[in-house]
Amino acid sequence: MRVDTSIRMGRLDLQTPLLTGSGTFGYGDEFRSLVDYSRFGGVVTKSISLEPRPGNPPPRICETSAGGIINSIGLANLGVDGFIAGKAGVLPVDETKLFVSVVGDSVEEFVAVVERLEGVAGISGYELNVSCPNVRRGGLDLGGDRDAVAAVVSEVRSVTGRFMSVKLTPHYAVIGPVAEAAVRAGADAFTLTNTLSGMVVDAESRKPLLGNVTGGYSGPPLKPVALAKVWQAAQVVDVPIWASGGIINGIDGIEFMLAGASGLQLGSVLFADYDAPVRILEEMIEYCVRHGVDRLSDLIGRLEV
Amino acid sequence: MTDRNNTPIAEKGVVEQVRKISGSVWDMTIHSPAIAGASRAGQFVHVRVSDGFNPFLRRPLSVGPCRGDYLRLIFVVKGVGTRLLAGKHPGDIIDMIGPLGNPFPAPETDQYPILVAGGIGMVPLLLMDNQFVNSIDHDFLLGMRSSAHQTVDDVEIKRLKIVIASDDGSIGYHGTVIDLLENRLTELKRRKIVVYGCGPVPMLQSLKEVCVSRSIPAYISLEVSMGCGVGACQSCAVPRADGDGYYLVCRDGPAFRASAVDLNAGGRS
Numbered sequence: 001m002r003v004d005t006s007i008r009m010g011r012l013d014l015q016t017p018l019l020t021g022s023g024t025f026g027y028g029d030e031f032r033s034l035v036d037y038s039r040f041g042g043v044v045t046k047s048i049s050l051e052p053r054p055g056n057p058p059p060r061i062c063e064t065s066a067g068g069i070i071n072s073i074g075l076a077n078l079g080v081d082g083f084i085a086g087k088a089g090v091l092p093v094d095e096t097k098l099f100v101s102v103v104g105d106s107v108e109e110f111v112a113v114v115e116r117l118e119g120v121a122g123i124s125g126y127e128l129n130v131s132c133p134n135v136r137r138g139g140l141d142l143g144g145d146r147d148a149v150a151a152v153v154s155e156v157r158s159v160t161g162r163f164m165s166v167k168l169t170p171h172y173a174v175i176g177p178v179a180e181a182a183v184r185a186g187a188d189a190f191t192l193t194n195t196l197s198g199m200v201v202d203a204e205s206r207k208p209l210l211g212n213v214t215g216g217y218s219g220p221p222l223k224p225v226a227l228a229k230v231w232q233a234a235q236v237v238d239v240p241i242w243a244s245g246g247i248i249n250g251i252d253g254i255e256f257m258l259a260g261a262s263g264l265q266l267g268s269v270l271f272a273d274y275d276a277p278v279r280i281l282e283e284m285i286e287y288c289v290r291h292g293v294d295r296l297s298d299l300i301g302r303l304e305v
Numbered sequence: 306m307t308d309r310n311n312t313p314i315a316e317k318g319v320v321e322q323v324r325k326i327s328g329s330v331w332d333m334t335i336h337s338p339a340i341a342g343a344s345r346a347g348q349f350v351h352v353r354v355s356d357g358f359n360p361f362l363r364r365p366l367s368v369g370p371c372r373g374d375y376l377r378l379i380f381v382v383k384g385v386g387t388r389l390l391a392g393k394h395p396g397d398i399i400d401m402i403g404p405l406g407n408p409f410p411a412p413e414t415d416q417y418p419i420l421v422a423g424g425i426g427m428v429p430l431l432l433m434d435n436q437f438v439n440s441i442d443h444d445f446l447l448g449m450r451s452s453a454h455q456t457v458d459d460v461e462i463k464r465l466k467i468v469i470a471s472d473d474g475s476i477g478y479h480g481t482v483i484d485l486l487e488n489r490l491t492e493l494k495r496r497k498i499v500v501y502g503c504g505p506v507p508m509l510q511s512l513k514e515v516c517v518s519r520s521i522p523a524y525i526s527l528e529v530s531m532g533c534g535v536g537a538c539q540s541c542a543v544p545r546a547d548g549d550g551y552y553l554v555c556r557d558g559p560a561f562r563a564s565a566v567d568l569n570a571g572g573r574s
Contacts, residue, residue: 219361220358
């Protein structure tokens with residue numbers, strides 16, 4: 001039995017629903033000797049800001065006793081001009097769909113970054129990061145404000161016709177109103193969710209284990225939180241949802257598709273298994289064969305509640 | 306920093322031998338032809354210690370001595386990950402990416418190399434000895450807490466003419482490896498010296514101060530918390546000495562010129 005793994009994502013066709021999540025796969029070129037990008041549905045880059053950012057003081061990552069990991073990178077990146085000069089020529093745009101994650105402290109910064117990226121050929125779309133927990137301004141605060149999210153989306157929409165997903169924080173009690181506002185403003189999709197704000201303490205030294213004290217919690221423990229957000233959003237908006245939150249195997253991916261996701265972003269799992277987009281797709285195909293599903297997309301939103 | 310890193314290789318190595326050196330120090334020989342053949346002193350491998358996701362992250366480990374198709378990893382069992390690694394048996398598969406990062410630069414022809422190791426920090430320096438300096442005059446100094454914390458066995462100490470210092474005097478010189486270094490620098494003051502160091506951060510700080518004050522070039526290898534190992538996640542930052550942001554240990558190091566990094570806030574061993 002052959003399973004059709006392609007996914008229609010608004011105006012885009014992805015050959016598989018599996019993408020790399022922002023911040024976990026660099027600018028897209030770092031793993032070139034280790035993976036075959038043509039077997040990925042897509043790659044989402046690190047978040048790019050207008051100016052270069054040095055990032056937060058170390059340590060920036062650690063495991064937690066509850067499972068998963070916590071990070072505080074602080075959006076370290078080359079800045080949009082450095083990205084274009086240093087990376088535009090080496091991005092895997094011929095092999096897979098390349099989405100650039102964009103971050104800013106203001107509506108104007110988001111717009112300025114996207115305007116510059118419009119000149120780079122081969123980019124399939126953008127993911128607006130309005131929800132990073134590791135920066136003081138913008139980021140989390142911006143993502144928590146429905147009107148601010150809508151303003152970012154509509155202003156960016158006015159300078160690009162490219163596909164645009166909005167990456168939201170898991171911190172909302174109710175995700176619907178923000179999602180609806182973003183769709184009205186021109187969003188093509190959502191990414192649900194960013195990391196959960198958290199911290200890790202070392203009792204022996206009485207110190208936090210991250211240089212920035214708090215960070216973003218990710219990995220398998222985040223899965224139930226992200227599943228709920230995906231399901232809630234899928235009840236109120238009719239645009240594709242990219243799920244992101246603790247996916248480490250094919251069954252996780254199937255669960256998110258049943259809850260309403262069209263795309264699946266892999267993040268922390270890539271640090272252990274950089275080729276996870278290929279492995280997890282194979283595991284999802286196994287599920288489909290077992291259940292007589294010949295099109296992966298037939299599973300989207302088929303949760304029986 | 307030095308030359309750009311080479312291309313990472315994914316390889317499933319096969320455990321050839323696992324043995325305990327002392328208390329919590331283990332020495333593993335792995336058949337890993339591609340990585341063993343490509344590794345240079347100071348580089349590391351990123352090791353998946355579990356088939357599942359507990360622990361979640363790979364473990365970065367310095368490449369120790371390589372011979373033919375074999376490489377050695379020598380490590381201290383500190384937690385879940387290294388305990389799992391120490392529990393491997395001959396024939397077990399080890400999923401590794403490597404060699405990663407920038408190696409130590411080779412000594413120039415007129416330089417007298419001094420290798421300065423603290424505890425488990427001697428691993429990359431064993432490969433340094435193996436690859437660059439065993440055919441020329443050099444010193445290999447190793448500091449440890451006590452004879453119970455030996456990170457290299459007596460046969461290797463004798464073969465490599467390693468000079469030992471211990472904090473409690475139970476083996477070798479009673480004092481620190483930095484004391485040994487200062488003594489040698491005084492004895493060798495007419496020679497053109499280059500120092501290679503790896504060990505705990507306080508030791509590396511002292512090493513840096515000693516070398517900078519005498520205008521002696523020094524290279525150190527750092528170990529920090531790490532995510533991807535290939536420069537993508539930017540987790541392994543260490544502050545630049547010039548204050549202009551951070552280097553990444555996986556991509557810009559792990560071997561750095563000592564004067565280039567700020568050790569007060571950055572790496573730890």
